Every structure is written in C-alpha cells, then in structure tokens.
Amino acid sequence: MNREILRIALPAIVANITIPLLGLLDTAIAGHLGDATVIGAIAVGSMLFNFVYWNFGFLRMGTSGMTAQAFGAGDQSAQARMLQQSSVLALAIALGIVVLQWPIGWLGFTVIGPSPEVRQMAGTYFNIVVWGAPPTLMMMSIKGWLLGMQDSKGAMYVSIVVNVVNIIASLAAVYALGMGFVGIAVGTLLAQWLGLAYSLWLVRRGYGAIVALVDWRKTLHLQGSGRFFKVNTDIFVRSTLLMLANLFLVSVGARSGDLILAVNALLQQLNSLFAYFMDGIAFAGEALVGKYYGRRDSSRLRLCVRRLFVWAAVLTGAFTLLYAFPQHIFALLTDDQPVRLAAMGYRWWCALLPLCGAAAFVWDGVFIGMTYSRGMLWAVAVADAFFFALYFALPASMGNHRLWLAFVTYLAMRGIVQTVLWRIGDGSFCAKS
Numbered sequence: 247m248n249r250e251i252l253r254i255a256l257p258a259i260v261a262n263i264t265i266p267l268l269g270l271l272d273t274a275i276a277g278h279l280g281d282a283t284v285i286g287a288i289a290v291g292s293m294l295f296n297f298v299y300w301n302f303g304f305l306r307m308g309t310s311g312m313t314a315q316a317f318g319a320g321d322q323s324a325q326a327r328m329l330q331q332s333s334v335l336a337l338a339i340a341l342g343i344v345v346l347q348w349p350i351g352w353l354g355f356t357v358i359g360p361s362p363e364v365r366q367m368a369g370t371y372f373n374i375v376v377w378g379a380p381p382t383l384m385m386m387s388i389k390g391w392l393l394g395m396q397d398s399k400g401a402m403y404v405s406i407v408v409n410v411v412n413i414i415a416s417l418a419a420v421y422a423l424g425m426g427f428v429g430i431a432v433g434t435l436l437a438q439w440l441g442l443a444y445s446l447w448l449v450r451r452g453y454g455a456i457v458a459l460v461d462w463r464k465t466l467h468l469q470g471s472g473r474f475f476k477v478n479t480d481i482f483v484r485s486t487l488l489m490l491a492n493l494f495l496v497s498v499g500a501r502s503g504d505l506i507l508a509v510n511a512l513l514q515q516l517n518s519l520f521a522y523f524m525d526g527i528a529f530a531g532e533a534l535v536g537k538y539y540g541r542r543d544s545s546r547l548r549l550c551v552r553r554l555f556v557w558a559a560v561l562t563g564a565f566t567l568l569y570a571f572p573q574h575i576f577a578l579l580t581d582d583q584p585v586r587l588a589a590m591g592y593r594w595w596c597a598l599l600p601l602c603g604a605a606a607f608v609w610d611g612v613f614i615g616m617t618y619s620r621g622m623l624w625a626v627a628v629a630d631a632f633f634f635a636l637y638f639a640l641p642a643s644m645g646n647h648r649l650w651l652a653f654v655t656y657l658a659m660r661g662i663v664q665t666v667l668w669r670i671g672d673g674s675f676c677a678k679s
Contacts, residue, residue: 247546247553251530255557257398259526261405263519271413272430273515273579275420284427285580286364286504289511291371291431293496294354297489298343298379304481305336305383306390307532311614312474313394314536325395326459329449331474332387340380347376357493360500360507367427374431381442388445396533400448408441473617480619487626491633491656498649506646508585512576513592513650517599520565524607527558531611539616551612558608565600572596595650602654605661613664621667629659 276288309332316324343350351372355365385404392400415436419429450457499510531554538547568575572593576586606625613622633656640648 247549248557250534251527251550251553251557254393254396254398254533255526255530257402258393258529259523261398261402262522262525272416273511275416275430276427283361283363283504284367285511285582285585286360286500286507287367287371287427288430289507289514290355290358290360290364290496290500291368291375293492293514294351294358294368294372295375297354297493298350299382299386300485300489300492301482302336302339302383302386303485304478305332305339306386306393307481307614308332308474308478308617308619309387309390310394310529310532311536311617312477313391314396314533314615315394315540315617317395318537318540322456323459325391326456328394328474329387329391329456330460330462332391333384335478336383336387337380340383343379343383344376347373351376358497358500361504364500364504364507370428371431374428375434378435378438381438385438385442385445388449392449393529393533394536395453396537397452398529398533400452401529403448404441404445407444408437411440412437477617477619480623484619484623484626487623487630491630491653494634494637495649495653499646502646505584505588508580508582509589509592510646510649512579512585512589513596513599515579516569516572516575516596517603520561520569520600520603521607523561523565524558524604527554527561528607528611528614530554531608532614535612535615536617537615551608554608554611555605558604562600562604566597569593569596569599592647592650595647595654598654599657603657603661605665606657609661609664609668612668621664624667625660625663628663629656632656632659 272288272292273285276284309328313325313328316322316328351369354372355369360368385408389401389404392398392404412433414433416430416433419425419432420427421429423429425432495510495514496507499507531550534550535547538544538550570593573586573590576589580586609625610622613619633652636655637648637652640651642648644651
C-alpha cells in the first residue's frame with residue numbers, strides 16, 4: 247500500500263511543487279522590481295484568478311474521482327465519457343469567463359478593495375492573463391482524468407512543462423525584453439497555451455484507444471451525465487464557500503494597507519507551498535480510494551486511508567518545523583525590510599498552518615475518490631461559519647492577528663467535520679453520495 251501511495255503521491259508532489267514555486271518566483275520578481283505595491287499587485291491579480299478557478303475545481307476533482315472508479319471497474323466506455331464530458335464543460339466555462347472578463351474583473355477588485363496603485367497594476371495583469379482561461383480549465387480536466395487513470399506521471403509532466411515554460415518566459419520577458427511587471431503576465435499566458443497543446447498530445451499518444459471511443463457527435467447529449475453534474479454541483483458550491491473565506495482574508499488585508507497586504511501575501515505563499523505538498527497525498531487518495539471503491543474492495547480502501555494519514559503526519563511535522571523559523575524564506579521573497587520585519591510577527595501562525603490544515607487535505611482526497619461530494623460541502627460550510635463568527639467575535643484590537651486566528655481555526659474545522667462524518671458513517675456513507 248505504501249508503494250502504491252508513493253507511486254502516485256511522489257509525481258503529484260513534484261508536479262505540485264512547481265506551482266507554489268512559480269508563485270514564489272512571481273512574488274520574488276515583483277519584490278525585486280519595486281516596493282510593497284508591486285508585491286500586492288501580483289498577490290491581488292493572482293488571487294483573483296485563484297478565486298475564479300477555485301469555483302471550477304470540480305473540473306479536476308469530480309473528473310478524477312469518477313474516472314478512478316471507472317478505472318477500478320474496468321469500464322473503458324465510462325472512462326472515455328468522463329474525458330469528453332469534462333473537457334467540453336471546461337471549454338464552455340472558459341469561453342464564458344473570457345466573454346464576461348470585464349464584470350468579473352470589476353467585481354473582484356471591488357470586493358478585494360486594493361489601493362488605487364495596486365488596483366491599476368493588478369488590472370493590467372488580469373486583462374492579459376484572462377485569455378489563458380480556456381487552456382487553464384481544459385488542463386484541469388485533463389489532469390484530473392489522468393489522475394483517475396492512475397497516471398500521476400502524466401499529470402506531473404503537464405504541470406512541469408507549464409510551470410517551467412512559465413518561469414523561463416517570465417524571466418525572459420521581465421529582464422531580457424525589458425517588459426517589467428507586464429512580463430510576468432505575458433510569461434504566464436504563453437505557458438498556459440503551450441501546456442494545453444502538450445497535454446492534448448500526451449493524452450492522444452498514451453490513451454489513443456480510449457480517445458477513439460469518444461463520440462463527439464453526442465457532445466450535447468446528457469445521457470448518463472446526471473451523476474457527473476450532481477457531484478460537480480456539490481464541489482462547485484464547496485469551492486464557492488472556500489472562495490468566500492479566502493476572498494475575505496485578502497480583502498481584509500487589502501483594506502488594512504499595502505504593508506499588511508504584502509505580509510498576508512507572504513503568509514499565503516507559505517500556506518500554498520504546504521498545500522501543494524499535501525495535495526500529493528490527497529491525489530493519491532483520490533486515485534487509490536476511487537479505484538478500490540470501483541472494485542468494491544473495502545479492506546484495501548480502509549488500509550489506504552490509514553496509510554495516507556501516516557504520510558500526511560510526516561509532511562506536517564517537517565513543515566511545522568520549517569515554518570517556525572521563516573525568516574530565510576521571507577528574505578528570499580522580498581528585499582523590502584519593513585515587509586520582512588512585519589511578517590516575522592506572524593511566525594507562529596505560519597507554524598500552525600500545517601498542523602491545522604493537514605487532516606482536511608487527506609479527507610478531501612478520500613471523499614473525492616468515493617465521490618462523497620456532499621460531505622466535503624458540509625465540512626466547508628461549517629468551517630466557514632466558524633471562520634466568520636470567530637473573526638467578528640474577536641476584539642478589533644488584535645488587528646491582523648484576529649484574521650489569522652480565525653483562518654487557522656477554519657482550516658482545523660474542515661478536518662474535524664470530515665473526521666466526524668467518516669466515523670459516523672464508518673465509511674459506508676459513500677454509497678449515499
């Protein structure tokens with residue numbers, strides 16, 4: 247079981263680690279281009295896309311869980327159907343984002359509320375990168391499908407290609423071509439389209455027999471898609487609730503001034519770094535739990551869950567120690583001394599991020615594999631309620647620390663609720679999903 251977990255988790259971690267490293271690089275480039283305003287602009291622009299794409303996370307999560315179950319059952323027709331339904335839906339949503347880019351940008355910046363200087367720069371970033379919505383959402387579907395097919399290496403190759411191209415293109419555009427801040431956005435857009443071309447080639451080469459089963463003439467037919475839309479609707483609502491909490495975190499920081507916005511951006515980068523490592527464990531849960539669920543092998547499924555938590559504990563311990571002394575990480579991210587000094591006042595919140603958030607990542611992978619999307623939805627709903635209630639109950643004199651206390655509590659509550667759901671149902675509740 248450990249070998250099976252690592253066979254999927256290690257490539258997923260390698261793939262995922264390129265994503266936060268890219269975010270760290272963008273923050274570092276911005277940090278060396280100017281002051282806290284530039285860092286804040288990258289944080290706001292990137293976060294706005296995260297909010298938009300979070301809402302459509304079901305394109306990957308719903309696809310991986312249902313494809314893994316089809317893989318476990320040996321149903322190639324269902325595997326082909328999942329690839330078709332997910333890809334077509336991703337393209338339709340992406341075209342909607344491109345068409346509605348102006349109201350999306352206006353609403354996002356209005357809610358976040360950055361300073362006029364940050365808003366202007368973040369708006370430039372958004373107007374360029376929004377044209378990467380079609381390849382970004384389609385790659386989410388493709389990577390979810392590959393993961394469900396137990397092919398985390400394929401998903402890894404796609405992520406590595408996208409992020410390596412992004413890093414090289416951004417550095418070249420910013421420094422070699424002298425495009426400055428705009429170069430970061432141009433590099434991102436170029437990498438997204440090249441990544442989609444590569445991922446389509448990869449699927450065609452490795453799964454030609456399954457792709458051949460796709461009947462594109464039935465693209466608009468909804469036969470057999472009821473479960474697909476039910477699961478994805480739950481995940482969509484869950485993603486919206488996740489977005490509310492994270493949007494509130496960014497908005498409070500933005501309204502507290504550029505210094506606090508920059509500090510919170512650094513802490514969020516640390517949280518993202520841990521999240522993408524833990525997602526490797528969660529991805530293994532999606533693929534393996536889905537496979538065993540499709541085979542109706544309950545003993546292997548339960549063993550898989552236990553071993554996933556063991557590996558999660560190892561990663562959590564390592565990151566907790568690393569984040570307890572974050573000064574060297576902050577030094578890599580920015581030359582701005584006031585930002586670095588202010589961020590050190592939050593070192594213990596950094597250390598609590600892994601401890602409070604680990605369980606939720608593991609349970610998310612398990613629940614996705616069993617397509618128990620309703621349990622994931624309830625967990626985030628309860629956690630959101632605790633987050634907002636605690637923030638407004640705490641005294642304003644706590645300042646920005648009030649926000650981070652509420653946030654780490656929110657992370658912990660997600661894992662607690664999912665643990666309770668698992669124990670109440672003893673795993674059998676998945677049949678109700």
